[in-house]
Amino acid sequence: MxxxxxxxxxxxxxxxxxxxxxxxxxxxxxxxxxxxxxxxxxxxxxxxxxxxxxxxxxxxxxxxxxxDGGTKEEKERELKEAFRMYEMEGCGCITPESLKRMLHRLGEKKSVDECRGMIGRYDINGDGLLNFEEFVIMMCC
Structure with a gap:
């Protein structure tokens, strides 16, 4: 909450x-x-x-x-699937590099610095990465 x-x-x-x-x-x-x-x-x-x-x-x-938009379990499952798509390096977090690669696959051309800035908006613990909790906050906006 x-x-x-x-x-x-x-x-x-x-x-x-x-x-x-x-x-x-x-x-x-x-x-x-x-x-x-x-x-x-x-x-x-x-x-x-x-x-x-x-x-x-x-x-x-x-x-x-x-x-709105489904049961809590459905939403959590969908968010976990989305997180796994962005988290490509097996570290349990979304890095600026993995975000750049995923956005590129989606047709968005962003630099690593731009991705670092996108992550920074929701990086609550300040480690430069997005963990699952921070990803959920970002996606729920």
Whole structure:
């Protein structure tokens, strides 16, 4: 739960305790590195989970958004599969080099330095790598 709280605070750029459509869209775009989530899609996600109809997600709304999309076991299995795809060096972590290789396979051209920066946004323990817990936080954004 603490990881989700930190993630929520990271997305909430203006610190008002709520996530706007633009903040949600920018977060997804930042993680993926291109415009993947359309404004309308972010807006629909917020409308579907906004309990007080103010057009924003508070933390409880955000948790409902995170929890949508399957059982906890299904989500964990999918995240573990995705993690294994990115973690190519057998060290149990995603390195800047393994991230670069996977992004290249997905058609994204990133330098090792760019990948290091992407990892740095979610590298909670500061070791320059993403472990599974940090990967989950990154993917849930």
């Amino acid at each position: 603490e990881g989700y709280k930190r993630l929520f605070e990271h997305i909430d750029e203006n610190g008002d305790g709520k996530i706007s459509v633009l903040e949600l869209q920018q977060c997804v775009d930042l993680i993926i590195g291109k415009d993947v989530l359309l404004f309308e899609e972010a807006e629909a996600a917020i409308v579907a989970h906004d309990s007080d109809n103010d057009g924003l997600l508070d933390f409880d709304d955000f948790m409902r958004l995170v929890e």
